[in-house]
Amino acid sequence: MTKILVDLGKCQGYANCVVAAPDIFDLGDSGKVDLLEATVADDRLADVREGVRSCPAAALTLEETAS
Amino acid sequence: MAISLDDVRDRYALPSVDRLLSDLDAGETLPAPFYYAPEIHQLEQEKIFSKSWQYACHESAVAKPGDYAVTRAGAIPIIVTHGRDGQLRGFVNVCRHRLHSIAEENGNKPLLQCPYHGWTYGLDGKLKTAPRSQREPNFDCSTISLEPVSVERWDQWIFVNPDPNAAPLATVTADIRSRTDELNEDLRDYEFQIRYEYDMECNWKLWAENAVECYHCPTLHSTSFGKTYHTSPDDYAIDSSDNTIWHAGPIKWLPTNVDPEGLKGFRFAFTFPSSFFALDDYVGFIGSIQPVGPQKSWAFVDMYAKPGADPIVVKEWLDMWDRTLIEDKRATDIQQIGYNSGRVRSGRLLLDSESPLQSFMRTAVTALSS
Numbered sequence: 001m002t003k004i005l006v007d008l009g010k011c012q013g014y015a016n017c018v019v020a021a022p023d024i025f026d027l028g029d030s031g032k033v034d035l036l037e038a039t040v041a042d043d044r045l046a047d048v049r050e051g052v053r054s055c056p057a058a059a060l061t062l063e064e065t066a067s
Numbered sequence: 068m069a070i071s072l073d074d075v076r077d078r079y080a081l082p083s084v085d086r087l088l089s090d091l092d093a094g095e096t097l098p099a100p101f102y103y104a105p106e107i108h109q110l111e112q113e114k115i116f117s118k119s120w121q122y123a124c125h126e127s128a129v130a131k132p133g134d135y136a137v138t139r140a141g142a143i144p145i146i147v148t149h150g151r152d153g154q155l156r157g158f159v160n161v162c163r164h165r166l167h168s169i170a171e172e173n174g175n176k177p178l179l180q181c182p183y184h185g186w187t188y189g190l191d192g193k194l195k196t197a198p199r200s201q202r203e204p205n206f207d208c209s210t211i212s213l214e215p216v217s218v219e220r221w222d223q224w225i226f227v228n229p230d231p232n233a234a235p236l237a238t239v240t241a242d243i244r245s246r247t248d249e250l251n252e253d254l255r256d257y258e259f260q261i262r263y264e265y266d267m268e269c270n271w272k273l274w275a276e277n278a279v280e281c282y283h284c285p286t287l288h289s290t291s292f293g294k295t296y297h298t299s300p301d302d303y304a305i306d307s308s309d310n311t312i313w314h315a316g317p318i319k320w321l322p323t324n325v326d327p328e329g330l331k332g333f334r335f336a337f338t339f340p341s342s343f344f345a346l347d348d349y350v351g352f353i354g355s356i357q358p359v360g361p362q363k364s365w366a367f368v369d370m371y372a373k374p375g376a377d378p379i380v381v382k383e384w385l386d387m388w389d390r391t392l393i394e395d396k397r398a399t400d401i402q403q404i405g406y407n408s409g410r411v412r413s414g415r416l417l418l419d420s421e422s423p424l425q426s427f428m429r430t431a432v433t434a435l436s437s
Contacts, residue, residue: 013196015180015187022133022177027187031196031208056185056198 002040003063004048008032010059017060020051033059072436075106084436088429096414097428102270102406107435108361115340115434116141118230120239122342122355123147124173125259125369126223129155133175133190136225137168139357140216143229144168147218150190151177155220157227158192158213169213188213222251224344224353243311243336250334250344254351257371260381263354263389264367265396269403271341271364272431274356277395279312279337279423281305287398291391295320295384296333296347300420307426312337318348322380337423339430349376349384362403368392 004024011032017025018033024044028034040048040062052060075081079100082090087097101107121140124147128136134149137160144160146169160168167183178195180187185198192213200206217228219236226236237244267274277283284298296316297303303316314335321327335345344353354368370388372381405411416424 012198012201013187014185014198015178015196016185018178018187019176019180027178027195029195 001065002045002048003065004035004038004040004052005061005063006033006035007059007061010057012057012059014056016054016056017051020054021047024048025051070106070110072110075100075104075110078106079104084432087432090413091425091429091432094416094418094425096416096424097432098413099406099409099411101431102272102403103361105361108270108358110435111358111431112141114437115431116229116358117143118228118233119340119434120217120219120226120228120233120236120338120342121340122344122353123157123218123225123227125353126220126225128173129225131175133177134173135170135176135179135190136173137170138227140227140229141358143216145216145227145229146170146179146213147225147227148179148190148192152191154191155218155225156190156192157216157218159216159229161214162186163194163211163213164197222247223255224251226342239310240338242308243313243338246313246334247336247344250336250346253331254344254346254371257346257351257373260350260370260372260385262367262369263392264365265392266359267364267366267396267399268362269364269399270362270406271356271358272427273399273402273406274364274366274395275337275341276424276427277399278343278356279307279314279427280421281314281316282417282420283398287394288391291387291394295387305423307423309426309430310339312423312426314345322377322383339427340434347384349373349380350388352388362407366392 013027013031015027018027024037026034026036052062123138124136129147129149132149132151136147138145145157146160147157149155162169162181164184164186167181169179169181178187187196188194194208194211197208215231217231217233219226221236281298281303284293297319298316306313317332318330330348333347337343342355351371352368356364356366359365370385
């Protein structure tokens with residue numbers, strides 16, 4: 001199972017993650033990322049990885065855990 | 068605002084507005100400089116296209132929350148959004164940062180991120196984030212949003228007006244609604260087929276003037292539209308007012324084995340300055356003519372057909388319209404040469420057959436002198 005971890009201190013509100021996977025990431029009123037889903041379904045992994053990779057502030061990481 | 072019609076008058080020896088209007092009443096067209104002067108092109112952007120209702124998109128392009136569609140109104144790029152709250156809104160499609168577009172194509176997103184530097188707006192146009200703006204001492208996202216424009220539905224069509232305080236489209240087009248209510252109801256279930264595009268080497272008004280009269284149909288379109296529909300003055304009805312023009316004509320050439328009973332013929336509705344939609348017995352269309360330069364214009368015509376219609380007949384009808392529109396383009400490109408020649412100052416209308424041209428030219432001059 002894959003979990004998304006967010007470092008709000010680093011988040012700058014670029015919204016590249018929202019562009020990559022708008023069903024997983026949103027931008028809250030605070031101007032920082034809002035996670036719509038904390039764990040990633042297999043069929044969404046590719047887009048989520050792209051969202052994580054494309055964050056210019058490196059605020060997102062993925063954690064593999066035993067399901 | 069740099070110039071007015073008065074400023075342009077001296078340069079091109081134009082008569083006063085009163086004189087232009089009384090000449091029009093007598094059947095004289097607007098003088099040639101209206102169709103080639105760069106100053107007129109500029110004035111039209113400011114006085115006409117910046118404050119008139121123009122076709123944006125079919126309602127399906129913005130049917131669900133997150134949908135957005137991009138279009139142009141004159142030189143102004145526009146984006147129409149369907150908000151999370153279900154409301155349709157329109158904005159100038161220009162980022163408040165360094166004026167890049169927010170989007171270049173239609174799509175669906177919960178937020179609108181400018182692809183240049185990442186400034187991100189809600190579907191309501193409000194700036195939510197500007198990356199690194201926390202490092203700026205005097206930057207407050209909540210005070211920044213996209214410039215709003217007016218948006219209104221006309222049945223299944225979405226129209227926009229760059230003026231956020233524009234009079235409602237329903238008011239401006241009230242006189243034609245009883246006819247277009249029925250036309251759009253008949254057209255509602257039709258499915259998009261193809262977009263025809265035409266690049267003209269002529270002023271946009273020449274193409275628009277061609278579109279709103281059918282005096283040319285029996286000759287220019289003798290093997291296309293003029294062969295398919297009756298276009299003689301006793302059969303073909305035209306009706307015009309300040310902002311709208313209506314055409315209606317019965318079918319002449321029937322496909323094999325078709326019973327003419329119940330066929331409604333060709334119906335066409337034009338809204339000043341540049342948008343039109345129509346329905347004949349097999350296909351419908353919506354489109355607009357747009358100025359590109361003083362002597363260049365571009366038109367698109369989106370063709371629709373009834374689901375379940377005979378595909379062979381639909382193809383014939385679509386081809387007939389493409390041929391008709393190519394014939395129009397050839398004619399208007401050639402007219403531009405005549406206008407540029409400087410030797411024939413204006414034209415002479417046949418008021419019985421070309422009354423829509425009087426309306427169109429009158430509305431144009433009135434807008435330019437406002």
